[in-house]
Amino acid sequence: MATSPYAGLTQSQQTLALLQAKFGTQQPGNIQIRRNEFYSTVDYPSAGASQLNFFGSAIGNSGQTYQDTNLPVAGSFGTSSFLLKSINIAVVIPLNKDASYVGTDATMVAGEFLNGFVQAGVFELNVNAKNYVLLPLPLLYAPPADGRGALYGAGLASTSFVVNTPNVQQCRRYNLYLNDPELFIEAQQNFSATISYPSGAVPLTATANSLAYQIKISLSGVEFRPAQ
Amino acid sequence: MPNSNAVVNWVNSQYGSYDPTKFNIRRKQWYDEVRYPVAGTTALSFMSIALGGTDPNSGLAKTYEQTNLTRTGQFDGSQFLLYQVRTYIHLLPKQRQTSTIIALPYWFSSTATVQDALHDLSNQGVLTAIIGQKEYVRICNPFQVAPPGFGLEINTLGAANASAISQNTWFQQSPDQRDVYELNPPQLIENNQTFQWNLTFPDGTSPAIPQISSQNIAVNIMLVLDGYTIENVQ
Numbered sequence: 213m214a215t216s217p218y219a220g221l222t223q224s225q226q227t228l229a230l231l232q233a234k235f236g237t238q239q240p241g242n243i244q245i246r247r248n249e250f251y252s253t254v255d256y257p258s259a260g261a262s263q264l265n266f267f268g269s270a271i272g273n274s275g276q277t278y279q280d281t282n283l284p285v286a287g288s289f290g291t292s293s294f295l296l297k298s299i300n301i302a303v304v305i306p307l308n309k310d311a312s313y314v315g316t317d318a319t320m321v322a323g324e325f326l327n328g329f330v331q332a333g334v335f336e337l338n339v340n341a342k343n344y345v346l347l348p349l350p351l352l353y354a355p356p357a358d359g360r361g362a363l364y365g366a367g368l369a370s371t372s373f374v375v376n377t378p379n380v381q382q383c384r385r386y387n388l389y390l391n392d393p394e395l396f397i398e399a400q401q402n403f404s405a406t407i408s409y410p411s412g413a414v415p416l417t418a419t420a421n422s423l424a425y426q427i428k429i430s431l432s433g434v435e436f437r438p439a440q
Numbered sequence: 441m442p443n444s445n446a447v448v449n450w451v452n453s454q455y456g457s458y459d460p461t462k463f464n465i466r467r468k469q470w471y472d473e474v475r476y477p478v479a480g481t482t483a484l485s486f487m488s489i490a491l492g493g494t495d496p497n498s499g500l501a502k503t504y505e506q507t508n509l510t511r512t513g514q515f516d517g518s519q520f521l522l523y524q525v526r527t528y529i530h531l532l533p534k535q536r537q538t539s540t541i542i543a544l545p546y547w548f549s550s551t552a553t554v555q556d557a558l559h560d561l562s563n564q565g566v567l568t569a570i571i572g573q574k575e576y577v578r579i580c581n582p583f584q585v586a587p588p589g590f591g592l593e594i595n596t597l598g599a600a601n602a603s604a605i606s607q608n609t610w611f612q613q614s615p616d617q618r619d620v621y622e623l624n625p626p627q628l629i630e631n632n633q634t635f636q637w638n639l640t641f642p643d644g645t646s647p648a649i650p651q652i653s654s655q656n657i658a659v660n661i662m663l664v665l666d667g668y669t670i671e672n673v674q
Contacts, residue, residue, distance in 0.1 A: 325549060325592055326610060327534045334504045334652040346508055352590040380592040387617045392467050400521045410503035414535045
């Protein structure tokens with residue numbers, strides 16, 4: 213009778229290693245790298261908030277879809293390590309239209325950018341217990357800088373005209389906030405990203421147009437994941 | 441162990457909260473906002489009131505939104521390599537103005553005189569840094585020459601009204617990161633070194649900020665020192 217390949221396996225580590233080598237889904241010791249961006253989107257409440265927490269829910273949890281996040285594990289990159297090279301923070305307005313060119317602060321989206329919550333806040337990135345990034349005015353200091361285009365519109369003041377309002381954060385790539393030198397966050401390492409308003413919550417000014425505002429934080433860099 | 445240094449070093453190596461032989465370098469910003477007096481001023485001091493301290497012009501305690509300085513006139517036990525100096529004239533959000541201002545339906549069309557004053561302010565001032573006992577930085581017209589390098593893309597639009605083009609003005613320093621004032625060569629500020637950052641207006645009191653609806657308008661002036669912190673590994 214053939215000898216079982218598992219004969220003599222009395223040590224659990226040996227067992228695991230053998231199973232991994234024969235039936236595993238990844239090649240231990242081999243790493244693959246790729247450019248990647250981990251992102252997380254959080255709703256900005258109309259009453260403002262003292263703190264918004266990002267990367268706290270993984271994909272599939274709490275109604276999070278790939279439109280909202282691609283994080284595999286809450287507060288961690290899972291089995292991947294990540295070299296953080298840049299940070300982008302963007303205001304997302306899914307339906308970005310003002311009802312009329314002639315409006316008040318309560319109906320004009322532009323007000324939020326010029327004189328609203330975009331002009332306040334503090335961003336913190338903590339890895340385990342230590343703070344690694346602390347940015348004032350984060351929606352300005354670390355803008356989207358993702359190369360998006362813009363749409364401008366104007367209409368007659370005397371008639372109602374639906375106007376697309378561009379995201380007026382800095383979108384040119386040369387305004388990217390570089391985390392230099394890069395920060396290497398190991399696999400399974402816990403991290404948290406927050407935007408807080410310690411001087412008081414900043415409610416929305418443009419509340420009459422019923423638009424929903426979100427803030428999206430993207431951590432861009434290089435992902436190191438097990439080869440498969 | 442009769443030698444006190446040896447005692448301290450031994451205890452630190454056994455039970456310390458950081459490794460004195462290893463260092464970590466990362467990008468960091470030290471920043472401080474001070475309230476701009478509505479009547480104008482001849483001088484403003486930055487980095488002189490730490491987190492939790494009271495701003496003398498606003499009477500409010502400083503939070504992380506205003507500063508991350510934990511010691512007056514010093515950094516927190518780490519060394520800092522200063523690369524960029526940025527200034528920002530920060531008109532506070534409408535929701536952080538007085539309740540009368542918050543209730544105004546038209547904030548933008550009301551602020552034209554304020555925007556003019558901010559524009560005038562941007563043409564004045566001298567920023568000076570004294571590290572230890574010696575001057576290391578002097579920037580004339582810092583709001584122009586050392587802009588924030590962050591901000592919004594603002595494009596003015598006009599629309600025909602019944603009889604005239606309707607437009608408004610909004611002042612902003614350069615939001616382009618390429619316009620940032622860079623210290624080259626950079627300046628190292630050592631651990632426990634003291635410093636003073638002052639903005640003066642040698643030609644007289646700086647512009648007053650006009651009221652809107654009989655209300656004082658809250659404007660902060662922010663100084664950002666961008667560079668690299670060299671700190672002990674923990």
